[in-house]
Amino acid sequence: MATASSLSGEILTVPTAAQPATGESALVRWLLTGAAVLFLAVFIFLPLGIVFAQAFAKGLAAYWDSLREPDALSAMRLTLIAAGIAVPLNLVFGVTAAWAIAKFEFVGKSLLTTLIDLPFSVSPVVSGFIYVLLFGLQGLLGPWLAKHNIQIIFAVPGIVLATIFVTFPFVARELIPLLQAQGQEEEEAALALGASGWQTFFRVSLPNIKWGLLYGVILCNARAMGEFGAVSVVSGHIRGLTNTMPLHIEILYNEYQFTAAFAVASLLALLALTTLVVKSAVEWRARRQLADSARWEGEKGTA
Amino acid sequence: MRGAPSCGKGMRLVLKKRSVLPGFGLALGYTLLYLSLLVLLPLAATFLKASTLSWHEFWHIVSSSRAVASYRLTFGASLIGASVNLVFGVLVAWVLVRYSFPGKRIFDSLVDLPFALPTAVAGIALTTIYAPNGWLGKPLASLGIKSAYSPLGVAIALTFIGLPFVVRSVQPVLEDLDKELEEAAASLGAGRWQTFSRVVLPTILPAALAGFAMAFARAVGEYGSVVFIAGNMPMRTEITPLLIITKLDQYDYAGATAIAVVMLVVSLAMLLPINLLQKWSSSREERGAEVSTEELAPVSV
Numbered sequence: 074m075a076t077a078s079s080l081s082g083e084i085l086t087v088p089t090a091a092q093p094a095t096g097e098s099a100l101v102r103w104l105l106t107g108a109a110v111l112f113l114a115v116f117i118f119l120p121l122g123i124v125f126a127q128a129f130a131k132g133l134a135a136y137w138d139s140l141r142e143p144d145a146l147s148a149m150r151l152t153l154i155a156a157g158i159a160v161p162l163n164l165v166f167g168v169t170a171a172w173a174i175a176k177f178e179f180v181g182k183s184l185l186t187t188l189i190d191l192p193f194s195v196s197p198v199v200s201g202f203i204y205v206l207l208f209g210l211q212g213l214l215g216p217w218l219a220k221h222n223i224q225i226i227f228a229v230p231g232i233v234l235a236t237i238f239v240t241f242p243f244v245a246r247e248l249i250p251l252l253q254a255q256g257q258e259e260e261e262a263a264l265a266l267g268a269s270g271w272q273t274f275f276r277v278s279l280p281n282i283k284w285g286l287l288y289g290v291i292l293c294n295a296r297a298m299g300e301f302g303a304v305s306v307v308s309g310h311i312r313g314l315t316n317t318m319p320l321h322i323e324i325l326y327n328e329y330q331f332t333a334a335f336a337v338a339s340l341l342a343l344l345a346l347t348t349l350v351v352k353s354a355v356e357w358r359a360r361r362q363l364a365d366s367a368r369w370e371g372e373k374g375t376a
Numbered sequence: 377m378r379g380a381p382s383c384g385k386g387m388r389l390v391l392k393k394r395s396v397l398p399g400f401g402l403a404l405g406y407t408l409l410y411l412s413l414l415v416l417l418p419l420a421a422t423f424l425k426a427s428t429l430s431w432h433e434f435w436h437i438v439s440s441s442r443a444v445a446s447y448r449l450t451f452g453a454s455l456i457g458a459s460v461n462l463v464f465g466v467l468v469a470w471v472l473v474r475y476s477f478p479g480k481r482i483f484d485s486l487v488d489l490p491f492a493l494p495t496a497v498a499g500i501a502l503t504t505i506y507a508p509n510g511w512l513g514k515p516l517a518s519l520g521i522k523s524a525y526s527p528l529g530v531a532i533a534l535t536f537i538g539l540p541f542v543v544r545s546v547q548p549v550l551e552d553l554d555k556e557l558e559e560a561a562a563s564l565g566a567g568r569w570q571t572f573s574r575v576v577l578p579t580i581l582p583a584a585l586a587g588f589a590m591a592f593a594r595a596v597g598e599y600g601s602v603v604f605i606a607g608n609m610p611m612r613t614e615i616t617p618l619l620i621i622t623k624l625d626q627y628d629y630a631g632a633t634a635i636a637v638v639m640l641v642v643s644l645a646m647l648l649p650i651n652l653l654q655k656w657s658s659s660r661e662e663r664g665a666e667v668s669t670e671e672l673a674p675v676s677v
Contacts, residue, residue: 097568102475109471110483112464116536117486119511120493120501127504166410173403179392187647188411194643194650196597197495198617199636202624203418206425211629213421238414261396270398292492299494301600306621319496319600326500326604338497345492349485352492 124342127335139336147313148321148337151229155304155317156297159236163293167244168286172274174245175252176260189246192239197302201235204307208234227309232317235303240293247289251282284362288355295348299341419640426637429630437634446616449527453615454595457534462588465542466580472543473550491540495600502533503604525607530615533601538591545587549580549657582657589653593646597639 097105129136139145170189174182192200206212208225218225225231259281263273279286301319308315316324318337325334392400426434437443472484490498506513506523516523523529553576561571599617607613614622616639623632 101568105467106471106475106477109464109468110477112468113483113486115512116539117489119505120498120536121486121489123501123504123511124497166407169403170407170410172399173407176397177392177395177400177404179400179404185407185411187651188415190647191415194593194597194647196599196617196639196643198599198620199597199639199643202620202632202636203422205624206629206633207418207421209629213424234414238418241410241414257395257397264396264398273397274399295492295494299497301494301496301499302617305599306624319494322496322500323604331504334500338494338500341494341497345489345494345497348492349488352488353481353485 121342124335124338127331128339130335131332135332136336136339139330139333140340142333144313144316145321145333145337148316148318149340151232151316152298152318154229155233155236156294158233159240159297160290160294162237163241164244164286164290166241167246167248167289167293170245171248171252172278175249175255176257186249189242192242197239197300198306200239201303201306204231204234204238226307227311228315231307232304232315235307236297236300239300239303240297243293243296244286244289247285247292248282251285252278255281284355284358288352291348291351295344298344422633422636422640425629425633429634433630434634434637437631438638442610442614443616443619443635445611446614446619449530449613450596450616453527453530453534454592454598456531457536457538457595458588458592460531460535461538461542461591462584465539465587465591466546466584469543469546469550469580473547487543488540490537495537495598496604498536498601499533499604502536502601503529506532506605524605525613527613529605529607530602530613533605534595534598537598537601538595541591541594542584542587545583545590545657546580549583549660550576553579579660582653582660586650586653586657589646589650593643593650596642596646 096102170185174186205226207214208218208231209215210219210226212226225234255278259277260273263277264270268276298317299319300317301323304317305320305323308317308320310316310320310324312321312324318341322334322337322341325331325337429437468487472480472487503510503524505511506516506529508514508517508522508524510524513523521528523532557575557579558571561575562568566574597617599615602615603618606615606618608615608618610619610622616635620632620635620639623629623635
């Protein structure tokens with residue numbers, strides 16, 4: 074051993090405190106940290122800050138007045154309606170699709186998964202446009218809809234449809250890896266003990282995924298309320314009728330009503346911040362659950 | 377063995393492996409119904425409409441000089457944005473994983489802001505910052521650089537929009553990277569930069585490239601964050617999604633459909649490389665974990 078240590082003493086360079094073997098010098102560390110912080114400050118903090126700075130630029134009274142303006146209120150109402158319909162529908166879809174994909178093996182599964190990912194890779198403008206080609210006056214179903222006096226494009230139903238399309242993957246994508254990671258033992262045990270399919274689902278599967286489900290719903294809601302491109306195409310931009318909050322922001326901004334535009338924008342920015350807070354909370358919970366179950370496994374082994 | 381073709385009665389086509397869990401028919405049925413109504417039907421209408429154009433007409437529209445100018449801007453600026461995010465995304469991921477500094481947790485959570493913030497809000501915020509009298513626009517203008525209402529503004533917006541992709545793609549790989557590998561390299565005499573470029577970088581490369589591809593794909597289709605800062609002058613600062621809307625506003629359904637089909641084809645074409653890169657990334661991650669536990673086990677002298 075002595076020979077080995079003297080051998081190693083001659084060959085190796087002993088790391089100094091200033092430059093540990095697997096770390097950088099303090100100077101490099103500070104430079105890299107500074108660069109990263111500067112990058113984030115410019116691209117993240119600045120935009121966030123300017124939303125609130127501009128919203129309150131003319132004082133609190135002007136801020137509240139902008140939010141209480143009738144067109145702003147109907148924009149908020151329409152946003153809430155669109156999200157209120159899209160999120161529950163996509164929640165049911167997400168759970169259903171995740172169940173089918175995560176718990177069973179079948180032909181065409183990867184095609185199905187790719188199809189579910191489609192809205193993420195398609196431009197929002199194209200997402201809205203394909204509905205215009207289906208339901209618009211010159212669209213595939215256009216003449217039939219006109220005959221029955223049903224209006225989808227340039228009306229609320231079109232907005233709701235476009236919102237459903239761009240947000241339907243969120244819950245499914247959150248749940249699929251979760252349900253897959255769970256495996257099937259717990260459900261099989263429940264079934265063996267005599268539970269019905271629905272009981273198994275609600276009492277065994279659902280509680281295990283509740284945090285991921287919550288996170289998926291929050292993401293789905295944030296995107297539903299904030300969607301701009303797709304809704305812009307199908308909307309018709311009729312003030313007070315077919316404008317969601319993002320569209321209303323666009324109108325105000327183009328009319329140089331900057332304070333009012335940023336006032337409405339600040340509400341959506343607060344929604345985004347809330348989304349991020351919930352995300353951190355869910356991740357923290359998930360990490361703790363993982364640590365708890367790892368400790369439980371360890372204890373089982375030594376028992 | 378259940379689920380395998382049975383030889384006795386000839387080959388059976390197995391579409392689904394047998395399972396004890398219930399609800400497959402209901403779940404798959406509802407899923408397919410939802411997807412057909414929501415996705416397949418509108419896509420079919422799009423391709424049907426596109427097929428009413430002759431190849432000659434289609435080609436004439438998608439290769440018009442205005443369309444080509446928009447492709448150049450959209451794809452060029454997306455490439456720049458994704459490249460900036462590739463370099464700085466790796467940097468940010470490294471700093472967040474390896475170092476600590478006050479407020480790190482807040483910075484970490486806020487990396488996802490471009491993902492959570494509505495695009496219209498991002499659009500007006502970025503425009504206000506980079507406008508000629510804005511917080512950053514003014515100093516840049518005094519240097520002679522026009523940021524808003526120029527291709528540079530488009531690139532800036534697309535950098536913002538793609539920021540989380542590389543960071544979030546590389547972070548888990550860096551977190552799982554076993555320090556043993558770096559210590560082994562250092563004990564063999566490698567300098568810090570050598571260790572980084574020969575050990576760390578190859579391990580995170582697939583994840584970084586996957587993040588790059590995702591940021592690029594997102595940037596190409598982006599509308600809301602860009603349309604305020606771009607300036608939207610045809611042939612100069614008009615992005616392809618805006619071109620579709622402009623044609624729609626002019627009731628040029630055929631033209632809008634043709635451009636939309638081009639964008640759809642590009643989106644679908646990007647899905648495959650992204651999937652492959654993500655698969656590469658997760659297999660590299662697994663092998664890295666295997667290597668560190670097997671090959672670095674202490675050898676008894």
